[in-house]
Amino acid sequence: MTNRRQFLRKSALLGAASLTADYLLANDKVAEHHGPKPGSECIYDGKIYQNIKFQTFNSSNDILNNAIRIFNRELHTRTGLDFSTGKGNPLTIELRAVPQSMPLEAFRIEHLEADRISIKASDDKGLLFGLGKLLHTSLLTTAGFTPGTWQGLSVPEKPFRMIYFATHFYNFYHEAPIDQVIKYIEDLAFWGYNGIAVWFDMHHYNGIRDAEAQLMIDRLALLLQAGKSVGMKTMLTMLANEGYASSPLNLRAKAPKQVNLRGKYGVEICPSQPGGAELILKQVDQELDEFIKRGVAVDYLSLWPYDQGGCGCDQCTPWGSNGFLKMTNRITKQAQKKIPGLKTIQSTWLFDIAVDEGEWAGLAKAYNREKPVVSYIMADSHETFPKYLMNNPVPGNLPLLNFPEISMWNSWPWGGFGANPLPQRFQDLWSPIKDQVAGGYLYSEGLFEDLNKVLYSRFYWDSQEPVGVALREYVAFNFSIDHADRIIEAIHIMEKNHGLNMVNNELVKNAPTRFTVPENDFGAKRAYQLLSDIDLDLPRNVKTSWRWRILMLRAMFDVEFRLSKGVENPKIIAGFKELGQIYSSKKANIHVRPPLI
Ligand SMILES: [Zn+2]
Secondary structure, eight states: OOOHHHHHHHHHHHHGGGOOGGGOOTTOOHHHHSSOOTTHHHHHTTOOBSOEEEEEESOOSHHHHHHHHHHHHHHHHHHOOOGGGOOSSOEEEEEEEOTTSSSTTOEEEEEEETTEEEEEESSHHHHHHHHHHHHHTSEEETTEEEOOOOOEEEOOSOSEEEEEEOOOTTOHHHHSOHHHHHHHHHHHHHTTOOEEEEEOOGGGSSSTTOHHHHHHHHHHHHHHHHHHHTTOEEEEEEETTOOOTTOOGGGBOOOOTTHHHHOOOSOOBOTTSTTHHHHHHHHHHHHHHHHHHTTOOOOEEEEESSSSOOOOSTTTOSGGGTHHHHHHHHHHHHHHHHSTTOEEEEEOTTTTOSSOOSHHHHHHHHHHHSOOSSSEEEOOOSSSOOTHHHHSOOGGGOOEEEOOBOSSTTOBSTTTTSOOOOHHHHHHHHGGGTTTEEEEEEEEOSGGGHHHHHHHHHHHHOTTSOHHHHHHHHHHHHTOSTTHHHHHHHHHHHHHTOOOEEESOTTSTTOOOEEEOOSOOSOHHHHHHHHHHHHHHSOHHHHTSHHHHHHHHHHHHHHHHHHTTSOOOHHHHHHHHHHHHHHTOTTOOGGGSOTTO
16 A cells, blocks of 8 residues: 555544543544544645644643654654744644543544644643654655644553663663663654663662762663653662672572573572561662652662572572562562652562462462552563463452563574564564553663564554554654555565574684574565665655664665575675664673674
């Protein structure tokens, strides 16, 4: 489907799925507002603006001002034009907050008359998400801005839509210029994310006063504040028995059971040792103080049992339903005294992973006896969703969150070969749990899974919407509406060909670097040819954008590694170098940077 009008109509009709029953009352005219009104398509489709004015009503605060700033920035970046001094009749975008007129974070877009679009919401976040929807469904070219015809009410289905940025190994989030990372957080807010999570990973440091620790907290605080400025909630993740590198030897935890799957740093603390639990609580308290001192309002703590973490001593096991449970209770109560209203999430990551140790059953039993103090359970895994929850209710009947792994699956180094689009995989993982979860938070290592983030943002917004709708919107907005079909075809080929890996890695001195290539080829040459042909036709700002380049490079690697039978060549090495610049990975650890640079 290359016709823009068809595309916009389809988007509008599918948007109807966002309606919730409460807002489809008989006397509500929303339903008939959906999709282009007769005639309105002709007014808006094809009219190009170089001049846009915003009118705000009942609201003028930082979140809304930032939303307008981001919208203007994207207009400028993607068209090269300055809309504030634009020529011709202006398009006026009305932004109107009407408290309690619809669910929080929802929005309604209406095309009122020629040259005027209205976005209404109950709150500023809804207005921000509405601006994001208008932007992503519109056409931005060097000629100007053509508004999309999407209209109607859109209500987020899942309240919890967060993203976790792993800030380690000098990956993009850890090392890139902070302005770039902040801009990226703003991009994600426009796709509907309403929260950001980070982890202050204690084992790197000798204590909270360690100069390096302070620098890391400075950076994490800036990321959380950037999230706040676009209405996001903030979350700190942590192990429930985390330790600094300098943790007292006599208080250290024993390796957890099934340590080969769960890992350990070896500095974790055993809460069953006298003074162990108190030290853990003191460290959490100090960490919260550091963020408070930097002006960050922390909304959630996410408490983890393993990876790394846990204690395998007799008093602590089974960790998930014993030592861990006690610590999540104590940390929650203590943190809530400091920050009233703070909520905690109990992670069950790697519970009963290969051998059933009774962790799931024990947690359920405990929550039958006593009301949980945590507010959510998080469950997920590297592969399929934990079986326990497919056959049993969530312990304590708590709301359930997932933790999609969008970065590392079946390819190493992470991001080393450019984009890793996996739409079908995520649809398959999402479908069985879509009615069970209240949302979730994604695990992210960097820019290379940008498309995957957008796909999940839409699952959370509208669990029933097929993944192809968000995929098309992403492609049309970032690359080209006219070429969307062929770009999507290339992406599906890339997903089937996913699985490039480095072996004999650089951790082994003087070992030659080799690469393994998936045995079957589902059309690597065709995918690369499709994108190469389209590349010739794209405007300069699109063809040089990092989102397009990581896709192009991935298509190139899929071909070149097959031709070279897993050995690098000059084209491959040039591709690695370009990726390294996009990721700011000069200092990065081998896990998170392109090979051979
Ligand atoms: Zn222990």
